[in-house]
Amino acid sequence: MQLSDRLGFTFRALTAYPLRTGFILLAMTIATASVIALVGLGDSARRYVVDRFAGLDPIVSLWAE
Numbered sequence: 001m002q003l004s005d006r007l008g009f010t011f012r013a014l015t016a017y018p019l020r021t022g023f024i025l026l027a028m029t030i031a032t033a034s035v036i037a038l039v040g041l042g043d044s045a046r047r048y049v050v051d052r053f054a055g056l057d058p059i060v061s062l063w064a065e
Contacts, residue, residue, distance in 0.1 A: 014021050
């Protein structure tokens with residue numbers, strides 16, 4: 001099977017089922033946005049905890065760096 005055959009099959013499958021294609025694109029967009037949001041939330045929570053502990057004791061602030 002040549003690359004052109006594979007691309008033709010893929011294009012026909014995408015155009016034959018436009019609703020399915022749209023839902024898949026929507027699902028991938030939502031999944032990507034969810035991962036980005038959760039990574040940002042986790043990083044913000046880590047920074048918040050480190051900042052809170054940094055003001056307690058010099059030994060703790062050395063550990064937090």
